[in-house]
């Protein structure tokens with residue numbers, strides 16, 4: 001007897017365990033851990049993953065596995081282990097942790113159908129129901145439901161004439177292309193050719209072709225090559241001279257575009273210095289985590305590529321993660337240009353089928369390098385030689401739904417497993433990572449200079465309060481306007497960044513720039529329209545909405561914000577001759593739009609690129625000599641302890657877009673708080689001072705990297721229920737956790753209601769709580785009934801980045 005222990009695709013507390021199934025004898029040799037199977041589960045059939053295969057079980061009556069979906073495992077034993085680890089670390093269901101590692105196409109689609117059991121019984125059914133079965137025995141449940149006829153069918157089901165069947169469909173369909181190949185030998189073909197009537201010119205040409213080239217060719221290609229029609233090919237197929245075969249192919253997201261091949265550049269001294277220890281790690285087959293801290297334009301990517309080359313030369317594989325937003329054609333071109341067809345690319349712009357094909361190239365070891373966004377960290381390589389995370393400070397590396405994993409943690413897990421280096425690169429590393437270098441957990445490598453000693457751009461900070469005083473009510477300062485105008489005359493390009501995130505949530509004085517902060521938490525208070533008040537979302541401190549500024553008595557105190565569209569309108573008013581490309585969620589929602597707009601800008605079809613955060617990263621255009629930041633403050637006052645860090649990062653990144661080539665760059669930062677250290681220090685490109693300053697504040701307020709965080713969010717349609725559960729859980733935590741641990745709340749979440757559900761949260765700040773995940777799991781189990789029965793939702797985020 002052979003038994004498979006299976007994780008089933010039923011994401012719920014009660015089913016979050018292994019279920020044993022009997023392996024039918026014919027598959028005894030076939031089924032191994034890591035394969036997808038279909039198993040009966042209650043009345044249904046569901047997809048599952050085989051975790052273990054053994055020869056015994058404690059269950060008496062085992063059901064059999066229904067179908068095997070894979071002939072080779074889709075999850076390696078490493079990834080199965082990683083799945084367990086993810087489940088543990090992120091408190092997610094086992095099934096979610098396994099599914100997140102595979103492309104969406106490999107998740108089953110479930111279908112319900114209603115089947116007529118006996119044709120003779122049609123007469124026994126109600127006429128309205130019988131009509132459905134006139135020509136077929138099976139109808140889709142969905143269609144019946146859509147026409148509101150389920151109740152009519154119910155009788156038929158109860159009397160045993162009809163049956164509900166559950167189907168599982170694998171969505172992973174492979175693309176095939178049609179080829180033709182000769183059936184006859186060369187000699188037979190020649191003979192056939194001689195007997196063809198003389199007017200069959202095209203058929204003759206086709207036969208000629210196959211006499212010369214006796215292998216298979218894509219029909220489309222053959223038609224192109226000898227300018228024949230499909231009809232002539234079909235005729236020959238009918239005559240049995242050639243035959244059609246379907247050949248599996250990959251969808252090519254690049255449409256067979258050619259990439260210009262590049263060669264490794266001779267490294268600069270600084271680059272040589274930083275690559276040496278990485279190469280040493282590769283040579284020693286040792287796991288180290290390196291933080292490559294290099295200013296924008298210092299040639300980090302070249303270092304990555306040469307380290308990767310070393311890995312590939314050793315016959316090993318590499319993963320490069322880049323943030324979704326900077327997975328631009330420019331970035332992809334650089335890797336495709338260097339490594340050609342060895343590269344698979346994975347990002348959210350690809351269709352489900354395209355993603356599946358790229359994944360299969362990795363699975364079949366047809367490529368040895370993947371460049372991709374967050375989920376590419378799960379690439380099923382078995383011989384990893386290096387993992388690189390570019391722009392390691394990007395928050396998009398954290399998945400904000402279950403399983404709430406951070407790609408950096410997964411990278412380090414895999415790096416340990418494969419004993420290979422992990423390289424984290426950034427011009428503005430997270431405080432967490434930089435702090436780890438000072439404790440030697442990560443090894444620090446620095447690139448202080450731009451390649452070719454190009455200067456970093458000069459940054460001018462414009463105080464918008466002064467602009468207002470001098471009568472300029474426009475959103476463009478005099479200086480920025482003049483510089484934009486100047487670029488237009490010189491035919492150079494400008495990038496304008498409008499930071500829209502979090503607008504209107506904080507309140508600011510337009511005259512003096514004053515922003516109301518919470519006295520206990522050093523974060524800005526959030527404006528609540530409904531109650532006309534300002535609230536702190538960490539500690540629940542609340543005051544009525546201000547009528548005048550407490551600092552200068554001005555009445556110009558209001559919540560803050562403008563959109564890109566409005567900026568564009570104003571821009572066309574003040575610079576009517578400027579050609580503007582606007583990039584925001586509205587203009588980039590269509591597939592390929594993002595790429596097209598950037599291409600247009602790169603080809604000089606516009607003078608100004610105006611956009612949100614999405615333009616801040618990874619772009620490298622030689623004619624961009626001016627970068628303007630319209631409202632540097634908008635994230636600064638978000639209700640988030642990372643807001644200064646995010647401001648510093650954004651200003652540094654966007655400044656890095658200017659002057660990357662021969663022409664020197666300039667940056668104008670417009671702000672109402674010019675004295676803020678994150679703005680001041682970003683303008684001097686002074687990361688280290690920023691780090692020191694910010695670390696002091698983090699220590700003072702007990703935030704990461706001094707403390708770990710866990711955010712518990714409790715939601716329910718009834719506010720009383722939420723408060724009750726939130727309070728119970730918080731009390732329970734206070735009793736169970738150590739004394740050094742700080743527990744904030746419960747308070748209403750910054751977004752207190754979503755989809756008619758009230759939300760409360762509780763934040764845990766801790767240094768050491770080895771039992772925390774266990775404790776949280778116990779809480780989940782305790783509330784299990786209410787979670788499944790009355791709509792209670794508990795979401796636990798260990799190491800949260802979004803505090804809403």
Ligand code: ADP
Nearest residue numbers: 265266267268295296297298299300301302451
């Ligand atoms: P980063 O990733 O640190 O922002 P890049 O890798 O984009 O920097 O490098 C900036 C520019 O310098 C690019 O145009 C790149 O081609 C060029 N570059 C990098 N390394 C070298 C080198 N060793 N010699 C000459 N040019 C280089």
Ligand code: ZN
Nearest residue numbers: 509512549552
């Ligand atoms: Zn004021």
Ligand code: ZN
Nearest residue numbers: 518521536539
């Ligand atoms: Zn507070």
